[in-house]
Amino acid sequence: MVCVTVVDMWFDPKCPWAWNASRWLLEVERVRPVEARFHVMSLWLLNKDREHLEDWYRTWLSDTLGPVRVLVAAEQKYGPAVLRDLYTEMGNRIHHDRTPIGPQLYGAALSSLDLAADLAEAATSDAHDEALLASHHAGLDPVGEDLGTPAIHIGQSAFFGPVVTPVPRGEAAGRLFDGMLLMVQTPGFYELKRGNRTSPKVD
Structure with missing residues (x-):
């Protein structure tokens, strides 16, 4: 009997780094005995009381509360499993189609899933x-x-990341998961970081 590892990820649908991490997790499910479960967090909530945000980021955050509210409302009505597909529908429109965040985006995403x-x-x-x-x-x-975000929990381990671009596919996705699992299961391990981050290539 194969033991399935449950991986819980918290996302804000506008964050491109969370989007890449979520697409990576879905890829990991194809090559490892992993079940990904998705949950909502809010970058607007995270930053609302911070005084020293850069102007561009404050502007970027201005339309992020609406999508997470719609996602949570759907979760309350249909259960947590709805978040996987609704996030995908919203995310494809936000990150690939460049649909402005607003009623048209919400309506199209909900309609596509008959919600x-x-x-x-x-x-x-x-x-x-x-x-x-x-x-x-x-x-x-x-x-x-x-x-x-991305914030990921595996068992009792909780961490930020991975921050990755482009999205690893196939066995490359599995190897990244294997390495990450080894790190987070190491007592006392806290951080591994590389500077000079490039812009996200959403997938």
Whole structure:
């Protein structure tokens, strides 16, 4: 009997690094006994009380709350499993089609999965913010230091990353997972980092 490793990932749908990490995890599922489960966090929530944000980043964050609200509303109505496909539908539109974030994007993503159209209204409502906050903290509090997304939990290990571009495919995706698993299971291991990061190539 093959033992399946459950990997929980927290994402904000606008973040290109989270998008790449999520596509990598889906690739890992093809080559390793892994089950990826997706959860929502919010870069807007993470940064709302920070005083020293660069102007470009504050502008970039301005439309990020709506999509996570719609995702959480869908999760509340249909259960957590809906996030995998709804994230994919939103993410493809955001990162590949360059659809502006707003009602048209929400409506198209929901329609593609035959989900209730009125879930789009959650984007401008605080009705699900308590559930969003709970999901946000469940993902990020164990990571610490307000590190953001992608945030991944494997068993009792929680960490930020991987930050990767382009997305590894096939066995390359599996090898990255194998190495990451070895690192996070090493007591006292905290950080491995490379500077001079290039711009993300979304996949």
